[in-house]
Amino acid sequence: MAKSPLDLVLNIADLRAQARSRLPKGVFEFIERGSEDDVAVHNNRASFDAYRLRPTVLQDVSQRTLATQILGKASAMPLVMAPTGAAGIVWHDGEIAMAKAAAAANIPFTLSTASLTSIERIAAEAPGRLWFQLYMWPDRSMSHELVRRVQKAGFETLMVTVDTTVAPNRECNVRNGFMLPFRPNRRNFVDIAMHPRWLTSVIGRYLATTGMPRFENYPEALQQSLTAAPKGRSALPKTDSLTWEDLRMLRKIWHGPLIVKGILHPEDARAAVQNGADGIIVSNHGGRNLDYSIPPLFALPEIIDLVGARTQVLMDGGIMRGSDAIKALALGANAVLVGRAPLWGVAAAGQAGVQRALAILGEEMLRVLGQLGRSTVSELGPDALWTASQIKPLNTSKVPSLRAVS
Ligand SMILES: Cc1cc2nc3c(=O)[nH]c(=O)nc-3n(C[C@H](O)[C@H](O)[C@H](O)COP(=O)(O)O)c2cc1C
Numbered sequence: 386m387a388k389s390p391l392d393l394v395l396n397i398a399d400l401r402a403q404a405r406s407r408l409p410k411g412v413f414e415f416i417e418r419g420s421e422d423d424v425a426v427h428n429n430r431a432s433f434d435a436y437r438l439r440p441t442v443l444q445d446v447s448q449r450t451l452a453t454q455i456l457g458k459a460s461a462m463p464l465v466m467a468p469t470g471a472a473g474i475v476w477h478d479g480e481i482a483m484a485k486a487a488a489a490a491n492i493p494f495t496l497s498t499a500s501l502t503s504i505e506r507i508a509a510e511a512p513g514r515l516w517f518q519l520y521m522w523p524d525r526s527m528s529h530e531l532v533r534r535v536q537k538a539g540f541e542t543l544m545v546t547v548d549t550t551v552a553p554n555r556e557c558n559v560r561n562g563f564m565l566p567f568r569p570n571r572r573n574f575v576d577i578a579m580h581p582r583w584l585t586s587v588i589g590r591y592l593a594t595t596g597m598p599r600f601e602n603y604p605e606a607l608q609q610s611l612t613a614a615p616k617g618r619s620a621l622p623k624t625d626s627l628t629w630e631d632l633r634m635l636r637k638i639w640h641g642p643l644i645v646k647g648i649l650h651p652e653d654a655r656a657a658v659q660n661g662a663d664g665i666i667v668s669n670h671g672g673r674n675l676d677y678s679i680p681p682l683f684a685l686p687e688i689i690d691l692v693g694a695r696t697q698v699l700m701d702g703g704i705m706r707g708s709d710a711i712k713a714l715a716l717g718a719n720a721v722l723v724g725r726a727p728l729w730g731v732a733a734a735g736q737a738g739v740q741r742a743l744a745i746l747g748e749e750m751l752r753v754l755g756q757l758g759r760s761t762v763s764e765l766g767p768d769a770l771w772t773a774s775q776i777k778p779l780n781t782s783k784v785p786s787l788r789a790v791s
Pocket of ligand 1: 415416417429467468469470471497498499518546646668669670671672673701702703704722723724725726
């Protein structure tokens, strides 16, 4: 029997490798890379190396489970699918595939404002725990209208992203010719021509059915396809005049749990709670916005100290292994989000690929939990971690001097 490429996949890096061979370089790098010199992307990954795991032994872990509560509701594991407006360009109807895989794994899925699938389609075709990520337009009424649409469709949680008020400097997209609106040039034409499988199975299928994908959740007046010129200056959902007043306004409009994504400063965490947030996400947008921003894993402990007892603290950035997630949980996060990991899965093999990504992360987390001598994630704490700062200085006074020995 023919083997599926997924049979060869042991970890998220394997899914990434398969995604890389399927996707044009411009699309792959749009997902993989960050802004300017990619320092924040690399530091996010490196931050996990700073912590070593300290197991305890001879604990009965035969009944171990990842089951937990996220924002007061049961979840199979402390994992949430982060909003990424890219699944629809790596796989035909990729956002539906992501949402279905999240529902099958019994974890929340977050739909991005910048997604290519409508809120209503996701709610109809992939009912599960649905969260919506909101970007704000300068004309606030457009965003408030969208929030009402999300509410009407029955989404559970609203996540407002606050770290993208100024457009990031993603030079690699400019270099690769993968910007919006998409304009063919020699470079991206050659890149796409070398990936005919992607061209026919993703873009070709859209063109043969619903047409060039559009930002389905933008207000009708602003909806544009990936190749169309923007319909005016306010087409992009970004505003540099966002303030805490905007959060207070959203609190009035939105009736379910409200969480703020993109916090790195403890005082901002405190302000988010004071202004009505039910939770925060410690995040630097996967290193895609502000280069040199602090790795969220390093920002986490101070934030937990300040608001951890009062609110749900989630975290994302750089998670590629179950052990990464376990480290964040041990530092006090209630759950973690993953962005690129499921995107590599969907790019490699659609819904089955995302399911594989989530299964891998779950299996890895459960294994590490057991190896640490813990049965539930609530038993994790900082004592499960060790950092180089804990190396005891040498006590040189106890070392006999050479003279004394001789
Ligand atoms: C291709 C891509 C698109 C993204 N789009 C959004 C978005 O529309 N809204 C948002 O709040 N975050 C967005 N993010 C950031 C993710 O939600 C998340 O914070 C980040 O990917 C976590 O880091 P990780 O990819 O290392 O797991 C995006 C990330 C990627 C990789």
